[in-house]
Amino acid sequence: MEDGTSPSLSYCGDTDDGYDVRQWDVREDCEVRQILDRIADKWSLLVIALLDQRSLRFTELRRQVDGISQRMLARTLRHLERDGLVSRTVHPSVPPRVDYALTPLGATLHETIRALVTWTETHQQEIAAARAAYDVRAAAEQRQADEEAAARTALARAVLERGGPGPTQDVAGRVPR
Amino acid sequence: MEDGTSPSLSYCGDTDDGYDVRQWDVREDCEVRQILDRIADKWSLLVIALLDQRSLRFTELRRQVDGISQRMLARTLRHLERDGLVSRTVHPSVPPRVDYALTPLGATLHETIRALVTWTETHQQEIAAARAAYDVRAAAEQRQADEEAAARTALARAVLERGGPGPTQDVAGRVPR
DNA sequence: CGGTATCCCCTAAGATACTG
DNA sequence: CAGTATCTTAGGGGATACCG
Numbered sequence: 001m002e003d004g005t006s007p008s009l010s011y012c013g014d015t016d017d018g019y020d021v022r023q024w025d026v027r028e029d030c031e032v033r034q035i036l037d038r039i040a041d042k043w044s045l046l047v048i049a050l051l052d053q054r055s056l057r058f059t060e061l062r063r064q065v066d067g068i069s070q071r072m073l074a075r076t077l078r079h080l081e082r083d084g085l086v087s088r089t090v091h092p093s094v095p096p097r098v099d100y101a102l103t104p105l106g107a108t109l110h111e112t113i114r115a116l117v118t119w120t121e122t123h124q125q126e127i128a129a130a131r132a133a134y135d136v137r138a139a140a141e142q143r144q145a146d147e148e149a150a151a152r153t154a155l156a157r158a159v160l161e162r163g164g165p166g167p168t169q170d171v172a173g174r175v176p177r
Numbered sequence: 178m179e180d181g182t183s184p185s186l187s188y189c190g191d192t193d194d195g196y197d198v199r200q201w202d203v204r205e206d207c208e209v210r211q212i213l214d215r216i217a218d219k220w221s222l223l224v225i226a227l228l229d230q231r232s233l234r235f236t237e238l239r240r241q242v243d244g245i246s247q248r249m250l251a252r253t254l255r256h257l258e259r260d261g262l263v264s265r266t267v268h269p270s271v272p273p274r275v276d277y278a279l280t281p282l283g284a285t286l287h288e289t290i291r292a293l294v295t296w297t298e299t300h301q302q303e304i305a306a307a308r309a310a311y312d313v314r315a316a317a318e319q320r321q322a323d324e325e326a327a328a329r330t331a332l333a334r335a336v337l338e339r340g341g342p343g344p345t346q347d348v349a350g351r352v353p354r
Numbered sequence: 355c356g357g358t359a360t361c362c363c364c365t366a367a368g369a370t371a372c373t374g
Numbered sequence: 375c376a377g378t379a380t381c382t383t384a385g386g387g388g389a390t391a392c393c394g
Contacts, residue, residue, distance in 0.1 A: 031298075032298075035296075036297075057355085097356090098355085127282075275376065
């Protein structure tokens with residue numbers, strides 16, 4: 001076993017019905033964080049989405065996920081299996097055949113995840129716009145900072161070379177605040 | 178800018194209405210993956226949850242998140258701001274004061290995330306049970322494997338010491354297939 | 355075919371120190 | 375107070391090799 005959740009921490013108790021961030025914060029050590037880590041890792045989501053269509057063999061998954069290493073596929077499947085999201089069926093034949101399928105639990109999770117995907121699709125334009133705007137602002141601020149730095153440098157040089165400060169005006173021609 | 182999404186890849190085009198995993202797989206390079214990485218990273222979720230209650234200053238967040246480093250909080254907030262999920266307001270006072278708040282977009286995301294949290298809360302018992310069952314099975318298989326290994330070792334030693342194989346029966350007393 | 359074991363690299367994130 | 379800059383380390387993940 002490579003990791004595996006110390007049993008003493010696995011249950012934190014659900015205190016009440018309300019939605020309290022402090023509780024949430026505490027629960028982070030609990031389950032929410034773990035499930036989130038599971039579905040958010042590089043491959044799990046893809047595997048779940050694939051298996052929601054039909055059950056697949058190891059090699060089929062390997063081919064369809066494209067880019068995943070044997071090691072990571074095995075790890076991902078072990079994790080999903082341990083959490084009860086995916087079932088593993090070994091057919092005792094030659095060559096060996098192992099089928100992976102989404103459990104009912106896994107299916108409900110996938111359902112929930114789809115809400116998130118839908119949200120993303122709905123708002124991707126807004127996000128793209130926000131990013132573009134941010135990047136423009138950031139670039140502008142960067143230019144600004146560069147100019148001021150250049151001005152300071154130039155002023156410092158002037159002071160050193162001429163043994164004293166020049167007129168109260170920086171290189172960019174603006175008056176300092 | 179430390180990283181930041183090469184512009185040429187940011188839009189993949191939404192081809193049709195159907196839900197196709199292959200498309201999804203492709204879209205991974207697009208937006209879904211990025212948003213998922215954003216909301217799934219170690220701190221973003223907590224910050225969003227906190228800000229959904231009320232706007233907070235940098236240090237307030239730092240205190241409430243508990244465990245986050247100054248560096249990571251700053252990074253997390255920059256990311257969320259860039260994606261248009263959180264707004265940053267600088268009050269030009271001494272000492273400086275900066276307020277962070279959830280944007281309307283961020284609020285809708287938080288709404289969606291809550292579905293996931295609810296799912297987790299609803300199914301955490303099932304997950305815990307699945308893990309326990311898995312661990313029991315794994316432990317049993319491990320014991321089994323260890324026993325067989327010990328048996329093989331013992332048999333090998335017996336062969337070496339006595340110059341030939343013993344009776345057709347292994348140490349565990351079972352007949353080989 | 356369906357894995358596990360091993361090595362190794364690279365980056366994300368923590369600690370620390372400094373700045374406007 | 376609200377950050378950025380720099381250094382360092384743990385572990386996620388790829389490549390490879392081998393087992394049942």
